[in-house]
Amino acid sequence: MQLLLEFFMAGIATIGFGIIINIPKRALIAAGAIGGVSWTIYWAMLQVRLGLALSALTATTVIALLSLYAARRMKLPMIIFNIPGIVPLVPGGQAYQMIRNFALSNSDMATHFMLEVGEIAGSIGIGFLMAEFIDRLQRKIIITLKEHKQRSKSKSANNTEKE
């Protein structure tokens, strides 16, 4: 129940942000779904105490892979899906908390939030790289398999000719 609520809230927020940054209308629903799914994963991982960095990394990898798929399917650039998608994860709230605590001279709270900002932003960056890595690996494997099949086919063809 709580999971469903989180999904819908994050999805609605993603669509809202999509409207602010003016993404094409036909991409809104897909972007919202991507944002909702990834936030739910992130939230669930945080609930079972897997840590901020790992959760953000996993959620971002999911976002990037789903965006890649959606981008190919709808023939739109990938950033239309992944920028709104990362909005629930992005450390904007922490960045604001950091500055606020600095301004109110609560330095230890401020440092705590500063570290969180670095941790999350870094995880998101690496998550995108990770998705690119998975995608390239997958493509490479498919190409290699195809070549292998063709080679074995031509080999068997040669064999039959000889016979």
Add this chain to the structure above:
Amino acid sequence: MIETNQIVINTCLLAGRIMIENGSEMSRAEDTMKRIAMNSGVNNLKIFGTITGIIVSIPNSMDSQVEGINRRAIDLEKVSAVNTFSRRYAAKDITLEEFYEKLNTLDEATPSFPFWLQVIGAALVSGPLMTAFSGNMVDLGITTLTGALGYTLFYFVNRILNIKYISEFFASIIIGIIAVFAVRWGWGHSIDDIIIGSVMPLVPGVPLTNAVRDILNGHLVSGPARGIEALLSACAIGFGIAFVFRFL
């Protein structure tokens, strides 16, 4: 040939500027520029791109041009439009001159989502995101309202005065004042939740993340520059809220 080179360079620069201005990462912009050049028969286009300006040159013909980039926002419709035109150009659907023409009209076009819809977008970001963060259902309504008001103020100050960071500062002051009084008069429960939700449409989370992605992609000049810009707007917002807390 000289004429065509001139047009190729101009088109590349315009496409690159539109993409960087509207929130694309550096690697995507450079990739698009290289593709446009390649499809026009220029195979060795050299690009030096940063977040504040691009230099493009064709080595053999000694042609080069500089284009400055003064403002940065996020408008993904434009980025996607540049991509579409580039794809159509690659498919020989439009000529280079038409491409340049289209980019020019795109550059001057206004956002296609009207203002009221953007305010609704801001409202949708602030309330639901706050609930997703904290599970706090009680403050959903007041946060949605405060977020919409803050964004409206941000939008108008930005449009009328056009000074960077001041619009964020004023918007966050208003958000802070509303949050404090809402809790004081019993319309809301948690000041912190209301404020965090309401500043969500304004906070520079996406530029911050883009900064990290640029750095990881090896754009060591653009990444930190983007990060500083994001930090400055976070400062404007944080100081606005801190300002309210000092006096109320």
